[in-house]
Amino acid sequence: MADSTIPSLVMFIASIILAAAVSGVLINTVGGVSRAVDAQGGDLATNIETDVEIISDAGSPVYDDGTGEVTLLVKNTGQRSLPADATVLDVMLDGQYQTDVTVTEVTGAPEWGRGDVVEVVVGVGPLGAGDHRVKLVTRGDEEVFTFRA
Structure with a gap:
């Protein structure tokens, strides 16, 4: 044992x-x-909680060939406020990533709150005539806007 x-x-x-x-x-x-x-x-x-909508009218002239800029109005329809600057948006035009992007809160506020609208100006230079496509991406939300130059 x-x-x-x-x-x-x-x-x-x-x-x-x-x-x-x-x-x-x-x-x-x-x-x-x-x-x-x-x-x-x-x-x-x-x-x-992040959602935006492009509220620009596709029939309106969003592209100015004199300045080479595309101007879009974008509304924050999500639950979160976002910074009113270009760091929050990735912009692609016709599949090309754009770096010359300016974001301005329409009311001048420093933050892009729920229901607020920002003006997104993309310096793209000369565009050929025809249909063009802008894709905005912010924190996983993607919006696509098609316009004619």
Whole structure:
């Protein structure tokens, strides 16, 4: 009986040590996954609460060939306020990313609140005659506007 007690005790202690080591690794892993899910959930909530609409009339002259600029009116229809500057928008014209973008809040406020309208001016230079397409992307929301130059 004494012959089997000592090896059983050694095996029991080794099992306890191994279980403690494994549980420590699992706790760290679960904590990391939990933090990642929280962060992604916050980003998703921001994207869901962000929505804009291009309210310019496609029949109106949005392109001025004298200045080489496309001017659009964009309304914040989402739940979140956005900064009234070009950092919040990615603009593509006919599939080309545009960097000469100016955003101005129509009322002059520093923030683009819910229901507020901004004027987006894109310096594009000369455009050929025909149909053109502007795509605005802000925090996951995409809007497309087609016009004729």
